[in-house]
Amino acid sequence: MSDQQLEPGTWRIDTVHSILGFSVRHMMVSRVRGRFERFDAVLTVPEDPLRSHVRATIEADSLNTDNEQRDNHVRSADFFDTATHPQWTFESTGIRTSGEDFLLDGELTVRGTTRPIELRLEFNGVTRDPYGMTRAGFHAETEISRSAFGVDIEMPMDGGGVVVADRIRIDIDAEFTREEG
Template identity: 60%
Template sequence: MTSTVQIPGYIAGTWDIDASHSTVGFSVRHMMVSKVRGYFREFSGEIVTAANPADSTVTATVDLGSIDTRQEQRDAHIRSADFFDSENHPQMTFRSTAVRAEGADWLVDGELTIKGNTKPVTLALELNGFGPDAYGGTRAGFSARTEIARSEFGVDIQMPMDGGGVVVGDKIAVELEIEAVLRAA
């Protein structure tokens, strides 16, 4: 027996990510005592919500040169060959491979590519809603989270600290707040 998941207000269609109302952010352990947060200022993407939500797809591109951790010297270092090598690898991409319900939760499986290295990732997805906007259009909101190991993507600089530990942790918490606009038919 199969059951169809009901999502209040769900609308099937093709949506463009509204970067001015969305955030692609992250946090990473710093000096073993705190976390540094940052985000990317430039990104784009497309979400296709299918009649059956499990058939939906997501593609997104992030401009790695647009990193902002609120400290320009650190941002320049992260753009360098030590980390992203954004001159040779200007973009990070995500392409979904499956959307699935797990109980009341939604998961988006996909392939994340950084520095030419593609690895599987799973985003824990929260559907925030669908509805009209003030401009005669329709909007949808999504939150998603995952954790990746930067070393798996070739972002593997080691910066040990005297007395043990590292300056920058390997695990990166990725946090997305996405608002998307339904394309006109």
């Protein structure tokens, strides 16, 4: 996948050194940013790294925008209904090259609805840490439509536009460690 190859094997996300963030336009004039605090991912790499597979789970109620009132509203049935749909998943379906980077295709399930998505994927390389663990880094980003996943709350503004936009930007910085043995 680059000058530095991923070794075949199973790689697990290091959540302490990874972030799953998002942003959405608010009131048509600014962006609200947030992240998910609890998630997991496993990357399986065969001899041909372009045939790799990733599966991720996200604990939906771990959403954090640094505002408790807003977070509770977004967790409610108005938006993500995390009491009924506590976990989201992503399962990759393929990887393609795109210049020096890659496109990661997969299926994202949010609020019980599964849709295909495409993430722009940057491979940041491989290194060995001081403890002998092999680490690999990635950056991925995409935009999704919240209404495509059944999050179709409409809050129109008097002057036009909506309180919360339909397009959500997702930014992921992921560090994986290779399981030895």
